[in-house]
Amino acid sequence: MGLFGDVAGMLSFLQFAPQQDLISIVTSLIWIVFMMIFLLYPTFSQRLQLGYILRDLERRLNRLKAMRDEVRARTLETLKKYAEKGVDVGRELDNLLLSFMIEPESMDPYGVVYKLEHIARSWEDTFEEHVKAICSKADRERAKTLTNLVDVARGMDYLYRVVRHYYLLGKKTSNVYIVLQVQMLIPQLMEIAEAYRQASYAFMHGQPIGDGVGVLAAAKLVENMEKKTYEIAKDTIVHETSFEGRKLFVLRAAGPGGAVGRPADGLLKILESEGDRVKAIIMIDAGLKLEGEETGKVVEGIGAAIGGLGVEKFKIEEASKKRNIPLYAFVIYQSIGEAITPMKESIAKAADEVVERVKKLITSKVEEGFSVIVAGIGNTVGIGVT
Amino acid sequence: MFSQFRAGKPVPKPMTYLKCLECGTINSRPFKDGDYVFKIVEEKCPKCGSNKMKIIGIYVKEPQKKQAQSRIVSRRA
C-alpha cells in the first residue's frame, strides 16, 4: 500500500488529476516542503555532503588511529627490551613522539642552508642521544636502528594528529571546503600510513629497506676489491681502492645499524685531499617512480641524487661547481612505500645492474691516473660493511 | 563496524640468501633477527657441510609477474 500509494500520489500530483485522496495530498505537501527547503536554504545540499564526508573521514581516522596505536605499541615493546628497569619508557617515548624542529627564518635567505643544517643536526643528535639514554642496553648499531624506529613512530603519530586536526576543524566550523581537501588527500595519506606501519616492522628487526639500495650498490661495487676503509664523517665511511688504473673513493653510511650518514661532509673532505685529481662524482640513490613505472628500474642522469632537507644536496652541488666536476646520478625507481618497507627482490637485483653501469661509466668518463668518487646514498639498516 | 580494517595488510617477510664460502652454493631461509647483508654466519651448508656462509642478500621474494597483466603498465621487452 505504502509504496504504491506514494507512486500513485506522485503521478497524480504530476498530472494534476482531479480526484485526490488523502495520501496523495500528503505526498504532494512533502514534495512542496522539500522544494521549499532547497529554495530557501541553498546550502542544504552542501550540509548533506558535509555529513557524508565527515562520516567517511571519521571511518578513515579511526583506521589511522588504530595504525598509530599499533606502531606506538610495537615501538614501546622494542624499546623496553633494551631499557633498564625503572625507566618509564612509555612517558619518554611520548616525549620523543612530540619532539619537533623549528625551521630557520628565511625572510633573509642568506646563509639559511647552514642555519638549517645546524638546527637539523642538533635535533638529530638530541633525538639520538635521547633514544640511547632510554635504551642503555643497546649497542651502537642497534641504538641507531632504534632511533629510526622511533622516528617512524613519530611520523605516524604526526600524520594522525594532522588529519585529526583538519577533521575536527571541519566539523567544528561546518566548513565543507576544509573537509573536502582532507578527503582529496586521504587516499595518499592512508598509503603513507600503511608504509609507516610496515617500516616499523623492518626497523624493529633491522631488515634492509628499499631506500638502502644505493648503499647496497656501493657495497657491492667494492665487495671483492682490496681496499682501505675508514670513517670520514659521522656515521659515514669511505673505501679507498683502485679500479683499472683509477683511484676510487666509495662513500656510504656505516652499517648495519640504520643511518644515512653525512655524505656531503665526507665528499668535501675527499675533495680537499684529492684536489683537482677528482674527475667525476657518481651518486647512487633510490628515486621516486611515477605510477605505472616499473619498480627496480635503473635510470641515469645528471645532478646530485640525494633527498632529505636539501642541505647535503646544496653542499655537494656547491663543491662540484667550485671545482667544475661533473655530477653523474644513478637512480633506482621505487614508490614512497617501497622505499621505507623491506627491500623487494627487483630493487635488490637492481644493485647488481648499477654496479656494472657505474664501472662502465668510470672507464668511459675518467682517464687512468685520475680519481673518482662514488657515493651510495640511503639508509644502511641491515646492510653490513664489506 | 571497523573490524574489517583492524587486521591491516599482511607485512611482507623477507628471506635471507646465503652463499657457502667453500663451494659457492646459494640457499635461502626466512630472515632471523641479527641477520644483515655481508655478515659471515656459522651455518651448515646443505651441500658440502662447510660451516661458514655469507649473507649475500635480504629481500622479499616477489611473485613472477603475470603476462599481459595490463596494457598500460610498462613491461620489460
Ligand SMILES: [Zn+2]
Ligand atoms: Zn658448501
